[in-house]
Amino acid sequence: MMNRKQTIDIAIIVSCATGMLLSYLYLDNRAEKAGSLFILAITGVCFMVLAIRDGKMERQSYGEGGKRKGISEILLLGEDGGITDVWDIYGKTSIVFGKEEGEFQADINLKHTDYAGTVDGEHAVMNYSGGNWYIEDLDSENGTRIQRGGEGKQYKVSSREPCRVEKNDVIYLGLAPIKIR
Numbered sequence: 001m002m003n004r005k006q007t008i009d010i011a012i013i014v015s016c017a018t019g020m021l022l023s024y025l026y027l028d029n030r031a032e033k034a035g036s037l038f039i040l041a042i043t044g045v046c047f048m049v050l051a052i053r054d055g056k057m058e059r060q061s062y063g064e065g066g067k068r069k070g071i072s073e074i075l076l077l078g079e080d081g082g083i084t085d086v087w088d089i090y091g092k093t094s095i096v097f098g099k100e101e102g103e104f105q106a107d108i109n110l111k112h113t114d115y116a117g118t119v120d121g122e123h124a125v126m127n128y129s130g131g132n133w134y135i136e137d138l139d140s141e142n143g144t145r146i147q148r149g150g151e152g153k154q155y156k157v158s159s160r161e162p163c164r165v166e167k168n169d170v171i172y173l174g175l176a177p178i179k180i181r
Contacts, residue, residue, distance in 0.1 A: 004091075005050075005054045006051050006054045006055055009047045009048070009050045009051035009054065010047075010051055012043070012044075012047045013044050013047050013048055013051065016040045016041070016043050016044030016047070017040075017044060019036070019040045020036075020037055020040045020041060020044070023036035023037055023040065024037065070167070071089065071133050071165070071166075071167055071180055071181070072088065072089060072090040072181070073086055073087065073088055073089065073090075073180075073181040074086070074087040074089055074095070074108055074178055074179075074180065074181075075087075075178065075179040075180075075181055076110070076113060076176065076177070076178060077170070077177040077178070077179055078114075079114070083179075084113070085113070087107075087108055092107070092128070093127065093128040094107075094125065094126070094127050094128070095107045095108060095125065095126045095127075096108070096122055096124075096125050097110070097119070097122075097123045097124045097125070097126070097173050097178070098110065098119060098120055098121050098122040098123040098124075098138075098173075099111035099116055099119050099120075099121055099123075100121075101121055102121065103121075104121030104122050105122075106121070106122065106123075108178070110123075110173065110176055113176065115173070115174060115175050115176035117174075118142045118173070118174025118175040118176065119140075119142070119173050119174045119176055120138070120140040120141055120142070120174075122138050123137070123138060123140045123144065123173045123174070124136060124137050124138055124140065124144045124157070124171070124173055125138060126165060127162070132164055132165075133164070133165040133166075133180075134162035134163060134164055134165060135157055135162065135163050135165050135171060136157065136158070136159055136161075136162050136163070137157045137158060137159045138159060139159045140173070140174070141174075142173075142174035142175070143156060143157070143174070144156075144157040144171065144172065144173055145157060145171070145172040146163055146165070146169055146170070146171050146172070147169065147170040147171075147172070148166070148169055149166065149167065149168030149169050149170075150168070154172065157171075165180055166180065167180055167181060168180065168181070
């Protein structure tokens with residue numbers, strides 16, 4: 001499976017090859033032809049290396065059975081604990097939770113959920129850094145809490161200190177339960 005970066009890398013490689021062909025066929029000046037061929041060849045090789053590296057990284061991010069390693073989905077849980085909505089976050093590095101209204105923009109938009117009344121416009125943010133996800137409250141009115149997978153206790157998430165997030169944790173944005181998978 002090719003990711004978006006690989007697709008762009010391959011498009012650039014094809015463009016370089018096309019440019020080399022056109023330079024060879026249509027440039028009469030030997031110096032211009034040689035310079036153009038050299039620059040396009042080096043650019044094409046660089047992007048070929050990037051495409052190969054991106055492909056290896058993509059394969060490494062999948063575990064046994066073709067399942068993704070690490071956090072790749074955000075689940076909104078209903079009152080009965082069932083899944084009511086799913087967001088794919090694979091490849092993202094920052095996610096804003098909230099409800100889109102007015103000037104507020106949210107990657108995970110909870111405006112049309114049963115929990116909308118307890119969620120601020122920009123409630124919390126989750127950032128990927130150093131191989132881990134971290135969540136921070138954005139000084140929301142109803143706060144953000146985290147329940148570690150398998151634990152019954154909830155911990156308050158600060159707006160000043162990022163809190164590491166792991167698979168199977170449940171984050172509460174106000175009353176909205178968000179499971180990390």
